[in-house]
Amino acid sequence: MTRIHMAYLACVAALIGAGLGAAPSAGAVGHATHLVFPGESIQKAVDAAAAGDTVLVTSGTYRESVKVTTPGITLRGMGRSTVIEPATTTTAATTEKAANTCAAGGNGICVIGTKDKNVEGVTVASLTVTGFAKTGVFATATDGLTVRNVTAVKNGVWGIAQEHSVRGVFRKNTARDNGDAGLFLANSINTEAGATDTEGTVVERNRLEGNRIGVTVRRLRNLTVANNHVTGNCAGVFVVGDENKPKAGAVTVRDNHIAGNNKSCPKTARLEALQGSGIVLTGAEDSLVTGNRVMDNAGTSSMSGGIVLFKSFVGTTSERNRITGNTLQGNSPADLVNADTGAGNTFDGNTCRASKPAGLC
Template sequence: MTKRHITYLACTTTLVGAFLGTTPASAAHQTLVVRPGQSIQKAVDLARAGDTVFVLPGTYYETVTVKTAGVTLRGMGQLTVIQPPKKTKSVWLGTKLPGTKVTGTKLPGTKASPTCLSAGNGICVIGGKNKALKDVTIADLKVTGFAKTGVWAMGTDHLTVERVTADDNGQWGIAQEHSTRGVLRENIARNNGDAGLFLANNVKAEQGAKDSKGTVVERNRLADNRIGLTVRRLRNLSVTDNYVTGNCAGVFVVGDENKPKAGLITVRGNRVERNNKYCAKTARLPYLQGSGIVLTGTEKALVTGNTVVGHSGKSPLSGGIVLFKSFVGATSTANRITGNTLESNSPADLVNQENTKSDNTFDRNSCRASKPAGLC
């Protein structure tokens, strides 16, 4: 056990309570302590803005939904593990009448929706469509083995997810939709079915890119997923100092014909290497193998100071840094690829499959081969 973990345990010795330890009632904010065998969800339901739910080491077989602003859910790193319940008699909060479809929890004026568990997610942070849930933090724990997503957020503002390990989930490790000012920092996402980290404006609806208002994705380790990081139909965010390796594709920045276009994104200082796993084609993409950083249908992105090495494949998207016309024909415009270090990427270090007369700029990159020639 590390000194940091010992310090955490020492801090909890002053907390009392039959089910959940809490700080004295006079304190402005409480720390609610969850021990193995107890329910994280019950503690989260008791928490108020400014409170911390602190989960001690152990494996907790449940899902957790956070709907209160300003709450922190914190564990002790990979010693605190959240996995799907071993047995679930019913995972849908609804009823089924003979001859009818199953319906979920329904609030006035809304459509029925599944629970976090029935949707296949581990931790859900849920805000309203027109009123974002603010200032929630998820930190220092492991979420693994869920059918869809380890940590799923929708309708949030200034959500922080840091030092979370999200392994072996069916679709995404950590994902957020319809959210702003997020911070995804120092997380580990491995062996997830699609992206390790996934950020999007709206997963289901066709609409223009959303202003993320400065979302930050930094210092994460993304390995052995289908795609390390996907940023889809978003504007105004930064992707910095991440380590991305062993995926079928490293970093995808995706736009399309909708307006406004995806863009105004900075991809800086990342190490992207040997993303050479093979992934079969889908309805949206051809097969993937050997892609470092891919921009498709984006505008005004800055890709700079990255190290991109060791990619090899024959997919249309293979290469070190690749500009590719989106699969609905949307072009990438006014992007700048500058000051990157590229080595041993095939078919080339820099690949521009856009019209060579487009206003995308390649300059001051350290590389040996490009397609077409002359970009290095």
């Protein structure tokens, strides 16, 4: 064993002995900690892990993609200094893509269940994932996935994304400068379908900066977005529905700080140009937007403004949403914007200066 490995082991032992983090000590009954050092394969350690085990990745840069299919394991780094990047050489990248569908999809870390059974209780924590063509952390068919203290930076599409999943927890992550959403949660990415019940998924205390959209919630129900810091994106929080049934909604957006999301983004095949949108509900129902501080979001898009209700691009209206108890200032064209014709939407108890139409403040 080299001196470097011995030093790492001493550091790891000190962390575990001090009770920091969630990693059990090696040899604990029924559980094991699999240590990974620079130059070693994270994937091999993940493949060797059993339910309840922790794969603890020490500080360093690892050029690979990692696919997790075993329930109940924890993949954890030692903070931002544990960095996962794409393979750098053409030969290595080609070989990895042939063997690893996560790499082939352009993703960094994938947590994958099956069509018939969700993978349960996986945790991904305390590491950086950067530079992947599509997504930093991608999950599908999961139950109770936790992603915490992950830094997802400069990935081509999404920082952290999930579909076909329930009871997820996304907490204290940083998603910055990703091509589309920092955090993207959907019923299904590639198929048209009605909104699904997430059974209480939580997105909280994340820092979302410099993305196209901070958080996108698409065709989902029963989900909470709370206490996030969202700034410097083209748009802050999007709750998106369409003509499919059941309708998107029953989403709570509360106690977030959403400020200065004034980056300018061109239109895409699915969405017009964006700039200066704080919180947008489009084609959604029965949602609650409350206790948010929404400041200085300004632009000329049809969805610009502090808190905006906007019918979807296929004409589906937003209905029975409650916008209450928010503090808004300096948003343009207005702090509150109701560009929807849906029934039962209410605005009350908000602190703001200007609305479209007038009288919502």
